[in-house]
Amino acid sequence: MTTKKEWGTSLAPLIESILPLVEQPAQYLGGEYNSQKKDWHSLKARVAFLFPDTYEIGMSHLGLRILYQVVNERDGFAMERSFVPKPDLENLLREKGLPLFTWESYLDVQEFDIIAFTLQYEMSYTNILNMLDLAGLPLLAKERGDDMPPVIAGGLGAFNPEPLTDFVDLFCLGESENQLIELLALWVKVKEAGGGKSAWLKEAMQIQGVYVPSFYRVSYDCVGNIVAIEAKDAAPAVIEKAVIKDLDSAPYPTCSMVPFTKVVHDRITLEVMRGCSRGCRFCQAGILYRPVREKKISTLVGQTRKLTKNTGYDEIGLISLSTADYSQVGPLIDRLLDEHSQNGVGVSLPSLRVDAFSVALAEKVQKVRKSGLTFAPEAGSQRLRDIINKGLTEEDILKAVGAAFQQGWTSLKLYFMIGLPEETQEDLAGMADLIEKILSVAKRAKPKWVKKPIAISVSVATFVPKPHTPFQWQGQNSREQVQKKQQYLRERLRPLRQVKFSCHDMNLSFIEAVFSRGDRRLGKVLLEAWRLGCKMDAWSEHFRYDLWLKAFANCGLDPVWYSERNIDELAMLPWEHISSGVDKKWFWQEWQKAQKGELTEDCRSGKCTGCGVCQKLDVGIDLAKEGL
Amino acid sequence: MSVIRFSFAIEGRLRFLSHLDLQKMFNMAIQRAALPIAYSQGFNPHPQLALGPAHAVGVASVAEYADMELIKDFSPEGFLKTLQPALPQGIRLLSARALTEKTPALMASINCAVYVVKVNGLEKTILEAKVAELLAQTELLWQRKSPKGIKTVDLRPGIFEMKVLAANSLFLELRIGNTGNIKPDEVIRALNIENLAIEIIERTGLYIRDEQGNKREP
Numbered sequence: 001m002t003t004k005k006e007w008g009t010s011l012a013p014l015i016e017s018i019l020p021l022v023e024q025p026a027q028y029l030g031g032e033y034n035s036q037k038k039d040w041h042s043l044k045a046r047v048a049f050l051f052p053d054t055y056e057i058g059m060s061h062l063g064l065r066i067l068y069q070v071v072n073e074r075d076g077f078a079m080e081r082s083f084v085p086k087p088d089l090e091n092l093l094r095e096k097g098l099p100l101f102t103w104e105s106y107l108d109v110q111e112f113d114i115i116a117f118t119l120q121y122e123m124s125y126t127n128i129l130n131m132l133d134l135a136g137l138p139l140l141a142k143e144r145g146d147d148m149p150p151v152i153a154g155g156l157g158a159f160n161p162e163p164l165t166d167f168v169d170l171f172c173l174g175e176s177e178n179q180l181i182e183l184l185a186l187w188v189k190v191k192e193a194g195g196g197k198s199a200w201l202k203e204a205m206q207i208q209g210v211y212v213p214s215f216y217r218v219s220y221d222c223v224g225n226i227v228a229i230e231a232k233d234a235a236p237a238v239i240e241k242a243v244i245k246d247l248d249s250a251p252y253p254t255c256s257m258v259p260f261t262k263v264v265h266d267r268i269t270l271e272v273m274r275g276c277s278r279g280c281r282f283c284q285a286g287i288l289y290r291p292v293r294e295k296k297i298s299t300l301v302g303q304t305r306k307l308t309k310n311t312g313y314d315e316i317g318l319i320s321l322s323t324a325d326y327s328q329v330g331p332l333i334d335r336l337l338d339e340h341s342q343n344g345v346g347v348s349l350p351s352l353r354v355d356a357f358s359v360a361l362a363e364k365v366q367k368v369r370k371s372g373l374t375f376a377p378e379a380g381s382q383r384l385r386d387i388i389n390k391g392l393t394e395e396d397i398l399k400a401v402g403a404a405f406q407q408g409w410t411s412l413k414l415y416f417m418i419g420l421p422e423e424t425q426e427d428l429a430g431m432a433d434l435i436e437k438i439l440s441v442a443k444r445a446k447p448k449w450v451k452k453p454i455a456i457s458v459s460v461a462t463f464v465p466k467p468h469t470p471f472q473w474q475g476q477n478s479r480e481q482v483q484k485k486q487q488y489l490r491e492r493l494r495p496l497r498q499v500k501f502s503c504h505d506m507n508l509s510f511i512e513a514v515f516s517r518g519d520r521r522l523g524k525v526l527l528e529a530w531r532l533g534c535k536m537d538a539w540s541e542h543f544r545y546d547l548w549l550k551a552f553a554n555c556g557l558d559p560v561w562y563s564e565r566n567i568d569e570l571a572m573l574p575w576e577h578i579s580s581g582v583d584k585k586w587f588w589q590e591w592q593k594a595q596k597g598e599l600t601e602d603c604r605s606g607k608c609t610g611c612g613v614c615q616k617l618d619v620g621i622d623l624a625k626e627g628l
Numbered sequence: 629m630s631v632i633r634f635s636f637a638i639e640g641r642l643r644f645l646s647h648l649d650l651q652k653m654f655n656m657a658i659q660r661a662a663l664p665i666a667y668s669q670g671f672n673p674h675p676q677l678a679l680g681p682a683h684a685v686g687v688a689s690v691a692e693y694a695d696m697e698l699i700k701d702f703s704p705e706g707f708l709k710t711l712q713p714a715l716p717q718g719i720r721l722l723s724a725r726a727l728t729e730k731t732p733a734l735m736a737s738i739n740c741a742v743y744v745v746k747v748n749g750l751e752k753t754i755l756e757a758k759v760a761e762l763l764a765q766t767e768l769l770w771q772r773k774s775p776k777g778i779k780t781v782d783l784r785p786g787i788f789e790m791k792v793l794a795a796n797s798l799f800l801e802l803r804i805g806n807t808g809n810i811k812p813d814e815v816i817r818a819l820n821i822e823n824l825a826i827e828i829i830e831r832t833g834l835y836i837r838d839e840q841g842n843k844r845e846p
């Protein structure tokens with residue numbers, strides 16, 4: 001472009017001229033039903049929400065939809081979306097000198113007041129750099145002037161923000177519905193007072209859950225262990241996450257956008273509760289969304305009524321970390337089916353517990369069309385299931401399998417993990433044994449009238465230690481160990497004709513583990529990896545392991561040190577100053593119990609097991625009651 | 629029970645929707661509007677909505693047609709008023725009428741499409757000469773690429789009319805539907821003019837054309 005265009009002018013004619021040249025241009029259109037476009041010049045605060053993956057994945061993300069409605073329903077504020085352009089479009093944009101644009105108005109992303117990312121998985125981090133670059137912004141926060149928009153980031157990944165601190169100005173910890181509005185209101189206030197980004201960042205630290213990394217200094221010893229994290233000026237020493245106390249009164253996107261093209265979750269997303277108190281010791285989401293807060297049935301019935309009317313979908317997905325745990329799940333499904341099934345609208349349960357109760361629920365919602373069932377025993381042996389606090393016996397599993405096949409299901413997906421702390425060869429053998437048992441129970445239970453053959457798919461992930469979990473101190477298995485374990489399982493399962501075995505790319509899990517427990521020094525590796533050409537790492541066809549290794553080598557950092565080391569109890573963690581509300585002491589105590597194979601009970605029944613979040617954040621477990 | 633035939637325009641960016649996207653969009657809009665649409669019988673019932681001949685991705689239109697079967701009587705005006713608010717911006721309903729007697733399906737009867745193609749400006753006389761040259765041929769062989777491979781088709785019999793409207797716009801009347809599809813961009817490219825770029829194609833009419841060349845709206 002030769003002439004400088006006026007601020008806030010749409011790039012539509014230019015972008016539309018290249019859309020005929022890309023595959024599936026419909027994914028780039030915006031303008032979906034219920035999407036919002038506001039008059040640019042009348043606005044006081046404009047946020048560009050950048051999802052660091054493609055449209056089909058981003059549009060399946062509930063957080064985006066919640067924040068989109070929360071911001072756009074307020075006068076003077078607007079949020080527009082942007083996603084990762086697929087390589088064909090990216091190349092055209094670069095060739096023509098066009099910037100990353102927002103889907104609603106085709107506006108230049110860097111013209112927005114604030115640029116917001118969501119951090120869903122470590123392997124999307126290079127996309128963040130690539131999107132900033134496409135937007136024409138310097139990647140390093142310190143190289144972006146006060147007149148350039150602040151780059152902020154939230155989502156689960158913000159609970160270990162350190163690898164991204166070179167690039168991101170501000171992180172939002174926890175549930176951002178209210179926090180983001182406060183940040184925008186503050187933006188307007190600071191702007192009206194003549195201030196800019198730096199003034200805003202400074203004041204923003206007063207808002208719950210806001211972390212501004214430039215106000216913290218991290219020092220290391222000669223090995224690379226962190227020795228101090230010091231807060232400067234008025235920065236809080238520890239940042240506590242933001243939490244919504246009452247989900248019933250929290251905003252919910254009942255005017256949800258309806259994509260034109262197929263997206264991963266193409267249905268109504270009804271969040272029935274937040275949090276999970278089962279306490280699986282590897283699970284980060286379970287900790288970060290504590291405590292459990294359920295919505296009332298009446299709230300959910302009302303939200304569903306609006307959602308079906310506003311979207312036209314014929315499927316209501318009941319979403320949470322473990323929907324079968326929702327106290328009133330049976331009555332809720334009955335109410336929803338009573339009201340909507342005559343209009344051809346059904347209910348689906350994406351995540352199920354492994355028990356007969358869950359199978360009964362699945363039977364309730366899938367009376368006619370029986371799609372597959374998914375169970376996640378995670379570990380193969382009882383010993384290891386106790387170590388991870390899965391609270392699940394072999395009897396439970398086999399009973400659930402028996403019930404499912406008896407009722408006509410024929411396909412089952414099983415999720416397991418290898419490389420869990422304390423895992424031995426016996427545990428692996430136990431996994432293979434369990435799969436054999438599952439198959440034979442399935443064969444016995446399957447009625448004669450069911451003609452379809454049994455199909456069991458086993459998906460094996462590699463354990464990635466996550467911050468803010470009892471396993472945060474434990475290293476990942478070496479790649480050699482992982483390879484041996486995968487090999488063993490593959491061989492053991494090969495004779496089983498009905499079982500399809502697959503495992504995650506161990507190189508990907510390895511890099512994921514590096515960033516999962518990474519520190520600030522990884523910023524330069526990220527930058528180098530992007531410079532070498534890494535992007536879309538979560539897509540196996542784009543993941544370039546060789547380039548990642550080169551990036552580490554070029555930066556003089558050892559990825560194995562990050563992924564495999566066991567961190568000492570007394571050592572300072574890179575996320576020491578980031579609090580989920582759960583005590584570090586409780587994590588350690590859980591780790592001790594794990595080693596002894598002791599279980600910790602679910603706290604939803606009323607017995608607090610002392611994780612500390614309720615006291616620290618002044619919230620409580622909130623369960624739905626019968627009939628409400 | 630009634631069948632409504634309606635026409636609509638595809639405007640702005642929504643011209644990049646595929647036929648399938650459009651179908652999905654209408655099905656969802658019908659649910660939002662709570663129109664009492666009929667479903668097909670059988671194991672996997674389908675809503676009874678039949679769109680006319682597909683518009684190519686990227687082609688805008690002011691003349692798309694569709695038939696919808698409803699299980700209740702519905703006035704055409706009421707239909708338009710109910711459905712329009714449930715549609716995204718860029719899909720504009722134009723007209724609707726109830727089909728009384730048995731009418732042939734859109735796909736079976738529409739056989740002619742009219743397009744206005746905007747191109748980057750060119751000397752009008754050059755354009756006219758090239759168009760005359762093309763029309764003078766009795767055969768116009770064209771290699772059509774598809775995912776299945778390359779096929780040679782004769783475009784000429786499917787070009788009913790072609791004229792230059794202005795230095796940057798052409799009028800095309802082409803065969804469409806079950807008897808064969810001629811795409812406007814193919815015809816423009818067959819003009820064989822270097823540096824001629826298509827800016828936008830708009831479908832301005834879909835017709836039932838008889839052997840004499842008389843056209844009527846479906």
Ligand code: SF4
Pocket residue numbers: 277290291292603604607608609610611612613614615621
């Ligand atoms: S503080 Fe107690 S009740 Fe609250 S989530 Fe933690 S363990 Fe459960």
